[in-house]
Amino acid sequence: MSEVRELPLSYVLNDVATGDGHSWQQEFRWLWTHDTGKMLTLVQSIAENGIYKAIEIGKPAGGDPEGRPRMWGGHHRVAAAVALQLPTIPVRFYLEAAAA
Numbered sequence: 337m338s339e340v341r342e343l344p345l346s347y348v349l350n351d352v353a354t355g356d357g358h359s360w361q362q363e364f365r366w367l368w369t370h371d372t373g374k375m376l377t378l379v380q381s382i383a384e385n386g387i388y389k390a391i392e393i394g395k396p397a398g399g400d401p402e403g404r405p406r407m408w409g410g411h412h413r414v415a416a417a418v419a420l421q422l423p424t425i426p427v428r429f430y431l432e433a434a435a436a
Contacts, residue, residue, distance in 0.1 A: 338431070340390040342424045345417050348407075352393055355406045360414075367415045378416045387413055387426055394430030405429070 354363045368375055391410025407414070408430070417425050 338428055340426050340428050343427045345414070345422055345425050348391070348393070348414055348425060348427070349418070351404060353402075353404045353406045354411065355408065363411060364415045364418065367412060371412070374412060375415060375419075378412055379419050382413070382416050382422075383420055387417065387422075389413070390426035390428040392428050392430065 349360050354360060356363075358366070389410075391413055392408040393405050394408050395405055414425065
């Protein structure tokens with residue numbers, strides 16, 4: 337398992353694919369529209385306690401056409417970090433592709 341590193345939130349937003357082909361803007365719109373309660377609770381929790389579970393980023397199986405790493409887990413946490421304007425976010429980065 338890889339170590340957790342604190343990385344700029346801007347890295348995730350600019351250099352990591354969401355994993356489903358959507359832009360981060362589309363991802364955030366969907367999360368806030370369809371999962372509003374969870375998002376509000378998560379924002380409050382992170383504001384009070386910080387992010388305790390790192391987001392997971394790795395190389396996609398089959399490769400990304402642009403060669404970008406892919407978000408494996410933590411879309412809600414990224415959206416909450418954006419809402420709170422956090423400068424960094426804890427990331428666990430996996431170099432191996434996910435098992436199909």
